[in-house]
Every structure is written in C-alpha cells, then in structure tokens.
Amino acid sequence: MPAEPANHVNGHKRHRRLDESQPLLRVENLAVSFDNGSGPRIQAVDGVRMTLYPRQTLAVVGESGCGKSVTAMSLLHLVPRPPGRFDRGRAMFATDDGLRDLLTFAEHEIRRIRGNEIAMIFQEPMTSLNPVYTIGDQIMEAVLLHQAVTPAEAEVIAAGALADVGIEEPLKRMRAYPHQFSGGMRQRVMIAMALACQPKVLLADEPTTALDVTIQAQILELLKTLQRTRQMGIMLITHDLGVVAENADVVCVMYAGRVVEYANVFELFANPMHPYTRGLFDSIPKVGELRERLVTISDVIDNPEAFRSLPGAKQGIRPWWPWHEAPVDLTPQEGPAGDYYLQEVKPEHWVGVWRTRAVELHESRPPDLSYRITDDTARTPPVVGTA
Amino acid sequence: MSTSEAKTRTQARAVSGVELSRGIGVQAARGFWQDAWSQVIRRPSAVAGLVWVGVVAFFAVFAPFIASGYPLIERQLGAGGVVEGVSYPLFARLSASDVLLLLGAVAGVCWILVPARLPRSARLGAMFFGAFQAGITVILVSLAAGAAGERDAADWLRAMEKSPWFRETACALIAAAVAVPFAALPLIPRRGLRLVVVTVVAVVSGTVCWSTWSAQPTRFDSREREAAGEISATYTLIPWSPNQRRTDLDLLRPGASYHSPEIRAIVRGRPDLVLDGAAIAGVIERVGDVRVPPAERPALRGAVEAELSSLNTATVAEVRGVLNRHAGPWFRFGTDSLGQDVLSQMLHACRLSISIGLVSTTIAVLIGVTLGAMMGYFGGWTDMFLFRIVEIFMAVPVLFLLIVAAGLLPPQFRSTYVIMAIIGCFTWTGAARFIRAEFMRLRTQDFVQSARAVGLPLRSVLFKHMLPNGVTPVLVDASFAIAVAILFESILSFLGLGPPDQASWGRLLSDATNQVGQFVPHLAIAPGAAIFLTVLSFTLIGEALRDAIDPKLKKARV
Numbered sequence: 001m002p003a004e005p006a007n008h009v010n011g012h013k014r015h016r017r018l019d020e021s022q023p024l025l026r027v028e029n030l031a032v033s034f035d036n037g038s039g040p041r042i043q044a045v046d047g048v049r050m051t052l053y054p055r056q057t058l059a060v061v062g063e064s065g066c067g068k069s070v071t072a073m074s075l076l077h078l079v080p081r082p083p084g085r086f087d088r089g090r091a092m093f094a095t096d097d098g099l100r101d102l103l104t105f106a107e108h109e110i111r112r113i114r115g116n117e118i119a120m121i122f123q124e125p126m127t128s129l130n131p132v133y134t135i136g137d138q139i140m141e142a143v144l145l146h147q148a149v150t151p152a153e154a155e156v157i158a159a160g161a162l163a164d165v166g167i168e169e170p171l172k173r174m175r176a177y178p179h180q181f182s183g184g185m186r187q188r189v190m191i192a193m194a195l196a197c198q199p200k201v202l203l204a205d206e207p208t209t210a211l212d213v214t215i216q217a218q219i220l221e222l223l224k225t226l227q228r229t230r231q232m233g234i235m236l237i238t239h240d241l242g243v244v245a246e247n248a249d250v251v252c253v254m255y256a257g258r259v260v261e262y263a264n265v266f267e268l269f270a271n272p273m274h275p276y277t278r279g280l281f282d283s284i285p286k287v288g289e290l291r292e293r294l295v296t297i298s299d300v301i302d303n304p305e306a307f308r309s310l311p312g313a314k315q316g317i318r319p320w321w322p323w324h325e326a327p328v329d330l331t332p333q334e335g336p337a338g339d340y341y342l343q344e345v346k347p348e349h350w351v352g353v354w355r356t357r358a359v360e361l362h363e364s365r366p367p368d369l370s371y372r373i374t375d376d377t378a379r380t381p382p383v384v385g386t387a
Numbered sequence: 388m389s390t391s392e393a394k395t396r397t398q399a400r401a402v403s404g405v406e407l408s409r410g411i412g413v414q415a416a417r418g419f420w421q422d423a424w425s426q427v428i429r430r431p432s433a434v435a436g437l438v439w440v441g442v443v444a445f446f447a448v449f450a451p452f453i454a455s456g457y458p459l460i461e462r463q464l465g466a467g468g469v470v471e472g473v474s475y476p477l478f479a480r481l482s483a484s485d486v487l488l489l490l491g492a493v494a495g496v497c498w499i500l501v502p503a504r505l506p507r508s509a510r511l512g513a514m515f516f517g518a519f520q521a522g523i524t525v526i527l528v529s530l531a532a533g534a535a536g537e538r539d540a541a542d543w544l545r546a547m548e549k550s551p552w553f554r555e556t557a558c559a560l561i562a563a564a565v566a567v568p569f570a571a572l573p574l575i576p577r578r579g580l581r582l583v584v585v586t587v588v589a590v591v592s593g594t595v596c597w598s599t600w601s602a603q604p605t606r607f608d609s610r611e612r613e614a615a616g617e618i619s620a621t622y623t624l625i626p627w628s629p630n631q632r633r634t635d636l637d638l639l640r641p642g643a644s645y646h647s648p649e650i651r652a653i654v655r656g657r658p659d660l661v662l663d664g665a666a667i668a669g670v671i672e673r674v675g676d677v678r679v680p681p682a683e684r685p686a687l688r689g690a691v692e693a694e695l696s697s698l699n700t701a702t703v704a705e706v707r708g709v710l711n712r713h714a715g716p717w718f719r720f721g722t723d724s725l726g727q728d729v730l731s732q733m734l735h736a737c738r739l740s741i742s743i744g745l746v747s748t749t750i751a752v753l754i755g756v757t758l759g760a761m762m763g764y765f766g767g768w769t770d771m772f773l774f775r776i777v778e779i780f781m782a783v784p785v786l787f788l789l790i791v792a793a794g795l796l797p798p799q800f801r802s803t804y805v806i807m808a809i810i811g812c813f814t815w816t817g818a819a820r821f822i823r824a825e826f827m828r829l830r831t832q833d834f835v836q837s838a839r840a841v842g843l844p845l846r847s848v849l850f851k852h853m854l855p856n857g858v859t860p861v862l863v864d865a866s867f868a869i870a871v872a873i874l875f876e877s878i879l880s881f882l883g884l885g886p887p888d889q890a891s892w893g894r895l896l897s898d899a900t901n902q903v904g905q906f907v908p909h910l911a912i913a914p915g916a917a918i919f920l921t922v923l924s925f926t927l928i929g930e931a932l933r934d935a936i937d938p939k940l941k942k943a944r945v
Contacts, residue, residue: 076840082767107845114842122840127833132419132855141851142841168408177418193841 017231018054021370022094024201024233025052025075025118028366030089030103031337032067032074035082044070046257047089047337051368052201052233057224059236059248059265061280067257068237072203075102076118077110093118094200116146119194123206125187129178135162136174139193146197161196162189165222184215191219195226202227205237220247241284245269249372253277255352256322259342262350262367273351274319275306311345315358319351329357342367419855420508426935433931436924440741443921447738448492451477451485454731456607456628458620470619476609477623483528483595487521488738490591516569517588522746524565524592526804528558554597562593607631625719627728629735629890641721641729641909660703667695670706721909723898733913735890740921743807743876744869750811752865755818756858760849762819763826770823777816785813786875793884803886806879810872817868818861825857832856859936866929870922877918892918 018024032045045067052058060068073079075091091102095117102113114120122128130138139158143149149157155174162170165188178186187207194202204223208216224247227234236247244251244265251268253261253276261274272278279297300306301321310317318327320340332338332355341355344364348371353359402412417425427433446453457476465471481489495514499507566589570581607628612618662670671692694709695701720729758777762770789809793801829835830853838852879885880893892914899910 078836078839111842111844114840116842120837120840122833122837124833128837130834130838130852130856134418141843141847145842175415190837 018200020054020231023051023053023368023370024094026092026368027051027071027075028090028092030071030074030091031087032070032079032084033087034084041085043087044257045074047340047342048254048257048259049342049366050252050259050262051366052235053370053372054200054231054233055227056249056370056372057227057234057236057247059238059244059251060254061239061241061244061251062254063239066254068254069205072120072205072235072237075203076114076120077105077107078120112146115142115194115199116197117199118201118203119197119199120203121187121190121194121205121207123209125183125190125210128190129186131178134175134177135181135189139174139189139196142193143196157196158192161192164195164226165189165192166218167192184211184219187211187215187219188222191222195230198230200232202232202234203237204234206239207236208243209238209240216243223247241280250369252367253280258320258337258340258352259350259367260320260352262342262369263348264369264371265373267349271349273310273345273349275301275303275321278306310351310353312358316356317343317345317358318354318356320354327354327356330354331357331360423932423935427928427931430931432927436927439920439924440928443737443741446734447741448488450734450738451481453623454625454627454629454728454734455623456609456626456631458609458622460621461609462619464617464619484525486595487525491518491521520565520568520588521592524561524595527561527564528596529802529804558593558596561596562589565589565592605630625728625731625734627718627731629727629732630888631727631731633722633726638722638724638907641719657703661700662703662706664699667698667701667706671695720913723895723910729895729910729913732890732895733892733917736892736895736914736917739803739886739889739891740873740876740918743803743810744873744925747807747810747814747872748865748868750808751815751868752818752861754812755815756822756854756861758815759819759822760826760854763823764830764849764853766827774823777819780813781816783813785810786878788813789875789879790882790884793879801886803889806876806886810875814868814872817864821860821864822857825860826853829853829857863929863933863936866925866932870925870929873918873921873925
C-alpha cells in the first residue's frame, strides 16, 4: 500500500485551510484531439485556458460538442487514449507538494488524484451507479480507497456524506440498490460519493440536466452550501444559462474547442462582447416581450457589424469566429490554434480574437479571475442586458 | 364501518410513499443475484437438478467414509479373544484429497451459513480461494510423490528421496508455496490476523503433504486376518473399496453375498445342480462369513445349519438362497470383471465426475473471463491479437486432443488433473467471447466512467464493477459446459483412456461390454443412469438460470 498522505488524521482528512488567493487549477493552452480512422484527426479542444480558485464556481458554457466535457475529462485522464491524445498544454494543479501538471501524470499518480483531490459528477444519474451493488457499498469503496479507515469508519463517513446531501435515514438507505432511488436521489448519491473524500475540485458535468427543475435547484443549492464549508472549487459544465446566472462566479464560454469569452458572471451578462455570447443571450426569450419569431444565434453572428464592436476594433482586434475568413493582418504562430488568442480586451474580461498584428503587439495575461460573489450578500442573479 | 371491513380495505390498499417512509410496508431490497436465485428455485425441474447435484456432491465428499475396504475400527485380538489394541485403518489411509475435501466441505458450509458481518459474497470468494489453494496442494504433492515413487525414476531422484531431509524439505516448500498467497488476500486487513491465517494454511497443507507422502501401500487383508481370528473389525456401510480386487468374485449379480472361497467354489456351480449331504455339511462347516465378528459366527452357523441340515439334498440355488439370506447382501450392485464392488465404485466416481466438471469449467471461465475482459475493455490491437488466439483455440477439437494426450502422455501424467487442465485450457473460448461482447457494451456505460473517475484501479473497474454486470451469460454457459466436461470424461473412460486406477462411471460402462465380450446389464444400468441424470441436472439448472437472468424471457413469461 502507498504511504498515507500526512493530512489523514483518524481516517478523516484534516480540513486544511487553502490559500484563497492562489489558484487551485490553471489550464494552459490545452489541446486534445481524437483519431478518426482513415480521416484526419479531430481537434476537440484547441488551446483552452482557464483558472479555478478555491471556493469559486467556474461555469463552462457552450453548445454540444464544443469541448466542455473533453476539457474536464482530460484533467482526470478519462479521455480514452488512444483514440484521444493530449497535443499541447498544461493543467497545473495545486497538489500537496506544489503545482504539478496533471497531463504528465502516470496512471498510478492520476488514480490518487481521481476522486481524492478532484472528483467528478456525471450527467446521467440514472446510469452512473453500478446496478449490482448497494448505495453504501459504492460510497464506501471510494472512501476506503482514498482514506486510511476501517470499513466501520468508512460506513460512518459514507452515512455522513449521504446525510450531507439530504438523504434521510442514511444508514438504512445505504443498504438499498440504485434502482430503488429516484433520479434526484441518485444524483445526490453521486454527489455524496464525489464529496465523501473531500476533494479540492469538483468537476460537475451537467449535474442537473437530467433532473426536473425543483430537484435541479435543490442540487445546485446543495453544491453551493458544501462549497462554502469546504473551500471547494467547482467547474460547472452546463449549457443552461439560467443555471449559470444562479450559481457561477466566473463564466467561460466555449465554441468549437476554444474559449470565446471569459469574465465574471455579472460582467458577462451585463456586457457580452463576443457576438456568439451575445447571440446566446439574445436567443433566450424574455418575459413580457411579444415576438412572432425568436432571435437565433445566427441572427446575431450573421451581422458583420457585430464583429466590429470590440474595444480596440480600430487597431484591428477582431473576435475569432471559425466561419469567417481570417483577417488580412493575421500573424499566426506556429502550430494549430496559432491564429487565435484569448485577449483581455478590457480589464478582467477576455475575448477570443484573431491573432492579428495588434494582438501580437499587446498580448495580455492569460485568463485569471479570483472573483467570487461574496457569501454574505444576498445574491440577485444577473439579468441580461443590465449592468 | 365495521372493523372487518376496515381491515379488508387496509389490506387491499397499496401503500403510499409517505407510509413507506414511516416504515409501513417496507421490504428489504433484494440484489440481482438473490432475485435470480429465487426465480431458479421456483422451478421444480431446477430444484430436482440441484437435489441430484447435491446428492452427487455429498457422495463426492463422503464416499471414503461410506464405502471402504479398510475397517473403521480394528481390534487386535490376543489369545482367547482378548482385545489387545485398537487401530483405525480407514483414517490412517485417507488421502490428501479425502482429508481436504472433508475439511473443506464441513468448514466451508459453516463458513457460509454462520451469520457474520462479512458479506456472504466475500466469504464465498474466500472459500473459492481456499479451494483453489487446496487443489494446488494436492496436485503438487501428488506430482512430487508420483515422480519420486515411479518405478523407472531416475537414480538421483530415488537417492534424493531416500535422503533423510528430503521429505521434510519438500513438504515445507509445498506448504509455503500454498500458504504465502494468503498473505495477499485483501479480505483480512490486520497483519497479525494475516500471519495467523498463513500459519494455519501452511500447517494444514504441510500435514496433508506429509500424510500423503508417508501413506502405507494398498493392502486389503483385514478379512483374511479376521477369518484367522487375529482381529475383529467394524466396517463402514459398504465394506468395499472401489479398487479392492478379488478375481474369484468377478461379475457377481447385484445382491450377491460374499463367502469364503471354498463355499464360493461349491455354490458357483449350475443352479440346478443337486448337492448331496456331504457337500451341504461342507458348506455348513465353512460358513465363515467374515462380516460377522468371530464371536457371532457360531450363531450364524447354527442358523444356516438349521435350514440346511433338514434337507438331505439341495440344489445349488437353494443353498445359495439360504446363504444369501443369512449373510446379507454384500455386493448390492454386483461386481465388475475385476471383482470390484460396483456400488462402491459408483459412489467414489461421484468425486471424479463432479470435480472434472467443476474444475475444468472453472479453469475455462477464469481464462476466458480474463482474456475476454482485456479484449473487450482495451479493444484495438489487444482485441485483434487476442481474438486470433481465440480463433486458434476454437479450431482444436477437444475430444480428439484428449484421446491423443491419453495415448502419448507417460502414465504418471495421465491423471485426472491433466484431463481437467486440458478440458479447461481448450474450452475457454466461449466464455472469452461472451465477456468480450459484454465488456464492449459496458465500457461506455456511465457507471464505468464514474468508477474510473473515483480513482479505482483497473483491476477493480474490470472485475468488480464491469464483471458482475456482464458475467451472467458466462455463468449460464458454464453450467452447460460442466455437463459437457462430465460427458468428455465418461467418453474417455469408456474408451479405456481415462485416468488409471480411478473409479469412473465411464469405466464401469465400458466394462459392461468390452472385457468379457458380452453385455452385462447390471454394469451398464447404474453408471448410465448416473451420467444421464447428472448431465440432465446441470442442463436443467443452466436453463433455469438463463431464464431467470434474461429479461426478455422474463417478460414473455409473466
């Protein structure tokens, strides 16, 4: 057995305060591609950058297939390789012995990260639990794997985790099988399983998509409460802007494997800068507005004017958009995604732009926001179009 | 509203979720296997099959204590019939596999049935592991002892066996080899407990090795010594060993009695032959039925005399009838062409049949599941390469391979274990293909991804999370495979290519026709029925299992 990490006391992890000014996870220029048989490789993720701080919720938004899940799964090496491959980039994670690049971890190293330091919740609560084991067995297995505890202690921890996620009579419920639980309860079990080992980072891959709205609200509220008490950083992958407005601190909008916009939630909702983000917001129908036909994303992005409104547009900073011809003054770097840069176009607001001469001259810092909505103020969700 | 009316209404009403949460009408959850099992035992045919397999398994374990030519208790008699000492030849001659099977069956049943905190599946796993280790002990020690005891063994080998330390060292080595894997058993968390388990296993297997090695040579002389008045013996229910040969007792009919050779010589004649008074007196004189202790012999002789002396002449048939009546039926199923008791062989052969079926299928399932899991989970080149191996193995006709092996292998390797290994190593392709298909389906399932995301090692993901979800078709296939393996062994033995010196149903069958050139019904009926019933039982169990775990069939039936 590997030597036990020092932060295990009596089987429970001592809750060590994390330095909230230091990022937990910094993804730098991540690129992942997949083998496509006889055809060329498919670039699923191409130069993604993002940063996650303790006690912060980073929402990753985008349409299906834009690389949200692949980004998250790459961090834990859950992308099957082959056919997948990490082309470039780093994912610096604050382990107990300093920052280390997750992508270079060997299988046995990443296994100690999985579930223990970084946990993941999947989209489908209906199929994410093994049908042949009881709920208790499945939670206890994770606890026994990562913590030096006896089975009896693991049972207590598992029951505690179930109680944390609001399941009544946890000791009794631990003997039940997944098919006896409703969808919402199963998702709670998944969360309990993910949180039983007190991870630093939780990757929540559309945790509420399969649930109805009331359960959705409960689960998200639960995640927020647990996040506050444990200083956990959450990467919330979703395509539901309502969920984003309610829960996120920082939002990262992705399209075609690249980040197109990155800002805190109030700034992004008040002042979306990339035409695609604007299209996303405009396509949400608004209460009290009579329309014959809803606005679509293409209504916004097909308008060439939409691409000339960035700060610095006069210097030649243009939003990156894969369907457009590249600008004439493009100065691409070597390698793939060299025609693109995630530029801080105004303080604390990043937009994916073409790597034109103007961008090359004024390269900005990578996206890095330690912003969190303060816990004590009652939060009013941001409303699209108001500052 | 009357009370009875209220009662009927509450009974008819379904309970709501709120009531359930208050504990009204709560039922304990049943796991998948429990559910499947309860469906299997609802079928009368499957229950009948299970009962028959249980009977065969019972005799497989307890045959040495039911049918043995060695006395259970042997009292040495001194002058004047005084008991001078008591010995227990049956226990002294038990082989390693007898002892291990008995210990395993008794301890195993307790281990599974006694309520404890440890879940039953984990206990079953531990028992399986123990059985595996015990099997390896028996094979190792029989190979070691066999190689050294061989008539044409090399000189250095013989010299080595004669050296004073050889047996101790060999036994210690085998015991250590068997016990050390227990240290890695994940069931036992504490180091001290682990040490105790390893020590116990080492001591048990060491003792077993030692007792096997120093086993006395086969000698069935207790009846002669009893007739000579040296001893008085108590036998088991069936007082014959399966390999106890009496050439003068060959091909007796079922129910024939055992008497001294002189009487047999007299009553063996034509049934209608008339014996005169002198011959009858000779018979009475020699009623030396060794089953009866010497002290009771005069009484028996008196009884026979009372019936026979009134007759001046009697036919052989009459004499035989009187003798049978008083000496009791000895060979209940008759004897074969070597004078060996058929019933005793039938019981001892249970062990061969059931162990050939179970062990070879276990080997096949273990190989098939491991390789199939790798093919299904990794896919790509692994799948490509391993599937070619599967195809190669699929092309080998197992029965012909067994026949060739029986012809080519030297006699010390023509043992049961080799037959089991050959059947197991060449029939795993079915299991591998089933598991491969199931794992290909399962590897994209969310719970497998989820198990990986929790950080479980590959071993746990493959065999703890994926295997129970995909193993059902293999189990159904395995119960049919057991039946096939039993048939293979019977065919081999029928052809005279089975393991030598082993009681076997197939060998009895072949004896019914081959050796004497005529058909002997009583040698064919019992073993034939046993083979038929056993194969049928496993097929019935397999069918019930298949129906229980196949949701499509379930839907069609309900």
